[in-house]
Amino acid sequence: MTTHPSSPTTTELRARLADTFSEECREYRQRYHDNPAAVVPILSMQGVTKHLDGRMVLNGIDLDIPKQAITAIIGISGSGKSVTLKHLVGLMRPDSGIVALDGQNLGSLSGKKIQAVRRRFSLLFQGGALFDSLNVFDNVAFPLRETTRISESEIQTRVLGALEDVNLSGMEHKFPDELSGGMNKRAALARALITRPEIILLDEPTAGLDPIIENAIHHLICATFLRTRTTMVVISHAVPAIFKWCHHVIVLHQGKVLASGPAMTIQDSSDPVIRQFIRGEVDGPIHIL
Amino acid sequence: MNLGTAALQVTRETGRMFLFLLQTILASFSPPWRLRNVFKQIHFIGMRSLFVIALTSVFAGMVLALQGYYTLSRFGSEALLGPAVALSMIRELGPVLSGLMITGRAGSAIAAELGIMRIREQIDALDVMGVPPIHFLAVPRFLAGLIVLPLLTVMFDVIGIWGGYLVAVQLLGMSAGTYLGGIESAVSMHDITTGLMKALCFGIVITWVCSYKGYFARRGAEGVSHATTSAVVLSSVMILVSDYFITAMML
Ligand SMILES: Nc1ncnc2c1ncn2[C@@H]1O[C@H](COP(=O)(O)OP(=O)(O)OP(=O)(O)O)[C@@H](O)[C@H]1O
Ligand SMILES: [Mg+2]
Numbered sequence: 001m002t003t004h005p006s007s008p009t010t011t012e013l014r015a016r017l018a019d020t021f022s023e024e025c026r027e028y029r030q031r032y033h034d035n036p037a038a039v040v041p042i043l044s045m046q047g048v049t050k051h052l053d054g055r056m057v058l059n060g061i062d063l064d065i066p067k068q069a070i071t072a073i074i075g076i077s078g079s080g081k082s083v084t085l086k087h088l089v090g091l092m093r094p095d096s097g098i099v100a101l102d103g104q105n106l107g108s109l110s111g112k113k114i115q116a117v118r119r120r121f122s123l124l125f126q127g128g129a130l131f132d133s134l135n136v137f138d139n140v141a142f143p144l145r146e147t148t149r150i151s152e153s154e155i156q157t158r159v160l161g162a163l164e165d166v167n168l169s170g171m172e173h174k175f176p177d178e179l180s181g182g183m184n185k186r187a188a189l190a191r192a193l194i195t196r197p198e199i200i201l202l203d204e205p206t207a208g209l210d211p212i213i214e215n216a217i218h219h220l221i222c223a224t225f226l227r228t229r230t231t232m233v234v235i236s237h238a239v240p241a242i243f244k245w246c247h248h249v250i251v252l253h254q255g256k257v258l259a260s261g262p263a264m265t266i267q268d269s270s271d272p273v274i275r276q277f278i279r280g281e282v283d284g285p286i287h288i289l
Numbered sequence: 290m291n292l293g294t295a296a297l298q299v300t301r302e303t304g305r306m307f308l309f310l311l312q313t314i315l316a317s318f319s320p321p322w323r324l325r326n327v328f329k330q331i332h333f334i335g336m337r338s339l340f341v342i343a344l345t346s347v348f349a350g351m352v353l354a355l356q357g358y359y360t361l362s363r364f365g366s367e368a369l370l371g372p373a374v375a376l377s378m379i380r381e382l383g384p385v386l387s388g389l390m391i392t393g394r395a396g397s398a399i400a401a402e403l404g405i406m407r408i409r410e411q412i413d414a415l416d417v418m419g420v421p422p423i424h425f426l427a428v429p430r431f432l433a434g435l436i437v438l439p440l441l442t443v444m445f446d447v448i449g450i451w452g453g454y455l456v457a458v459q460l461l462g463m464s465a466g467t468y469l470g471g472i473e474s475a476v477s478m479h480d481i482t483t484g485l486m487k488a489l490c491f492g493i494v495i496t497w498v499c500s501y502k503g504y505f506a507r508r509g510a511e512g513v514s515h516a517t518t519s520a521v522v523l524s525s526v527m528i529l530v531s532d533y534f535i536t537a538m539m540l
Contacts, residue, residue, distance in 0.1 A: 091413050119419040129414040132405070143418045146425075195418075 021222050021245065028069060028247040029262035042067040042199065042231050043088055048097035050083060057083050059255035060097070065248075070225055070232045072242045072263070075252035076277065076286060081235045082126050084252065085201050088233065089121050090114055119147055122195050126203040126235075128188035130176040136163070137172035140191045147195065162190040165220055167213065182209045189217065193224060199231045200224075206238050214238060218245045239278055243267045251277070253286075309423070309501045310493075313431050316424040323429055330433035334395040334496075335441060341390055346445040349382055350374060350452025357453075358461055371468040372475030374453035375446075379476060379484045381532075383446040387438065388491035388528040392521055396499035399430055400520035403503025404513035412504065427500045431493070438492030439485050446484065483539045490535060491528050498524040 032039055041064035050058040057080050065071050065088070073081050086092040087099050090106040099106045101117060109117060122143070130139045140159045144150050150158075163169055166186040176184055189205050205221065206214040218238075222245055225232060236242040242263075243249065249266040251258040251274055259266055259274055266274065272285045357373045403426060406412050415422040450472065457463040502520035506512045 086413075089417055091416060115419045115421060118417055121417060123414075123417045125410045125414060127410055129410040131411055131414075132409075143420075146420045147418060 017219055017222055017226070018244065020226065024226075025247055025263055029264045032248075032262045033265075039064075039069075040067045041065055042102060043233075044098075044100050045084070045087065045094075046098045046100070048084075048087060048094040048099060050087070050092065050095050052083070057255055058087070058094070061087075061252075061255070061257055063250050063257050063260060065231065065233055067231055068229045069247040070221070070234060070245065071248040071250060072246040073233060073235045073250045073252060074237070074239060074242065074277070075258075077237075079252045080255045081252055082203055085123070085203055085233065085235060088201060089118065089123055091123075119195075120198045122192040122197045122200050124185075124188050124192040124200075124202040124205055126207070128176070128184045130184060130188055130191070132176055135173050135175050136168065136179070136187045139176070139187060140172075140194055143191060143195045158194060159190075162194045163187075165193070166190045167216065182213065185209065186213070186217070189220075193220075196228060197230070199233070202232065202234045204235050204237065206236065214241070218242075221245065239280070240267065305505070306498075306501055309427070309504070310497050312423050313427045313497065313500070316421065317428045317432060319424070323425065326425070326429035327432050330429045331437055333398075334391065334430070334433050335437035338391055338394050338437075338441060339444070341394055342387060342441050342445055343448055345386060345390055346383075346448040347452035347455075349386055349445075350378065350449035350454075351456045353377055353382070353449070354453035354456035354461075358457065367463065368467050369471060370453070370457050370463065371471035374457075375450050375472040375476050376480060378446045378449040378453075379480050380536075381484075383442045383449060384438075384484050384487035384491055385528060385532055387442045387445045387488065388495060389525055391438065391441065391491075392495050392499070392524045392528065396495045396524050397517050397521050399496065399499040400503035400506075400517045401513055403500055404506030404516045407504060407506045408509055408513060422504075427496075427504065430496045430500055434492035434496030435489060436492075438495070439488040442484060442488035479539075483535070486539065487532060487535050490531055494527045494531060495524050498527060 028039075043065040045061050045063050048058050048061040049056065061080075061084060063084075073084065075081055083092065087094055090099065090109070093107055101120075106114070106117065130136075131142065134142065137159055140162055141155050144155050144158065160169070160172070163172060166189055168183060168186055168190065171179070171183065171187070176187070179187065185205070185208060189202070192200060192202065202221070206217050209217065218241065221232065221234065224230065234242070234246060243266070244263075246263050248261070249263045250260040251266065253273060259269060259271060267278065269275065276283075276286055353374050354370060357370050357377075358367060361367050361369055361373065403412070406426070412422045412426070415425055454465070454468055457468050458465050499520040502516040502523070503513075506516035
């Protein structure tokens with residue numbers, strides 16, 4: 001087990017982030033290989049199928065999201081990653097199968113209960129989903145104002161801090177339509193991180209960002225994890241970089257889970273589909289063109 | 290599409306609409322009270338409609354007086370012009386025309402705004418944050434509609450009657466006493482309540498139908514434009530249909 005200082009600051013962490021984290025991942029792989037059952041899932045899906053517009057999108061998904069770890073979901077475009085994520089928060093209901101949080105079936109909850117459950121999550125949408133009528137500051141402050149009793153001055157501090165984390169200082173008075181695509185995404189990321197929930201789901205947090213900011217966002221996610229030990233699920237196309245920044249990887253393909261396991265194991269996989277995907281080759285078992 | 294499918298679809302849609310109304314009504318009684326949002330909607334639906342309401346009501350009153358004078362003079366009962374204008378205004382034209390104007394000005398905007406929020410996943414975002422979207426979006430508009438429509442209708446009535454006065458007294462040379470005195474003796478409290486009841490109902494219809502259509506918009510920009518159009522059409526139709534039934538009930 002690696003030792004963590006009781007409360008390391010972000011700056012300190014940044015300096016040795018990659019090292020600390022790869023140490024973590026090695027340890028996670030070891031633990032998983034010794035006894036997979038020792039890795040406690042917080043969220044799980046069993047036999048989930050979903051038809052959208054008459055097309056089978058999820059075709060029997062079984063997966064476990066390990067507690068207090070970063071899980072990456074990867075797969076080709078259209079393989080059902082975003083739809084899977086929406087099932088995990090209960091935004092979409094499965095046609096059949098079960099989505100469970102802490103062993104409790106989300107489908108059986110209703111009304112007030114599902115609301116309470118939702119507050120344990122935050123979700124970064126693939127499209128950002130910032131409110132057009134609010135400026136960046138109010139957007140990021142929104143979940144704090146609506147779902148907590150934090151004082152306005154504390155909100156001010158936290159929002160400005162969160163915006164600084166995503167490199168958006170000085171943008172707080174801009175409206176979403178005045179921001180670039182990447183800035184939009186980062187503001188939305190700040191909104192997803194600000195409530196410090198138990199489970200954070202991020203749909204492509206680094207899509208449309210330049211390589212420097214992409215790296216910075218990976219650092220931010222990782223530092224947030226090391227500070228808070230929050231369960232995180234990240235959908236990402238940043239292959240192979242993402243393998244450095246997560247414990248666990250789930251590969252989706254054609255509405256099914258093709259493989260799942262510790263990042264290092266998946267990266268060394270000999271499955272031709274996974275190898276083609278990781279290397280981004282056009283020729284192979286996946287036919288695109 | 291065969292008849293059975295169409296019938297099923299209409300039934301399902303109607304059911305969903307009433308469910309939406311029910312959820313909105315229930316949500317209006319549950320905290321937190323978003324007074325600031327309600328005021329914002331009152332400002333948007335009410336304040337910013339004042340000018341159109343003033344403009345349409347004055348012309349509606351004027352044309353009513355002109356037509357009324359022409360008709361009544363055939364029977365030699367020009368003296369009844371005041372009551373004729375006032376009763377048509379208060380019982381019928383005030384609420385109906387205000388309702389139609391507000392549908393066009395605010396209802397379409399409600400449908401478009403919620404529609405865009407839906408297709409950009411902002412409604413889902415509210416849901417995920419644990420903020421019930423109906424409570425956050427539909428309730429303030431619903432309450433604002435309930436409050437604003439009767440107020441705008443009263444304004445419509447007053448300005449309309451004044452428009453009639455302009456034509457009757459200034460243009461046609463009727464005596465002010467005849468015009469106003471007739472109104473005072475002919476209009477009863479019942480007429481006014483009928484008019485206000487209608488306004489209240491139209492306030493519900495407009496905010497309900499337009500919120501519903503926007504809330505369930507689908508398929509991008511075209512979906513939003515479709516939602517907006519059908520919101521305006523359905524809301525207008527429902528105003529006219531419910532107007533008949535309220536009139537029949539309150540006679
Ligand atoms: N609301 C919807 N209605 C109908 N079909 C949908 C809907 N959302 C997704 N789909 C379909 O489901 C499939 C999977 O979509 P999804 O958004 O999960 O893909 P993804 O893996 O996230 O892809 P990407 O990497 O491009 O974001 C797609 O074929 C898409 O057409
Ligand atoms: Mg996606």
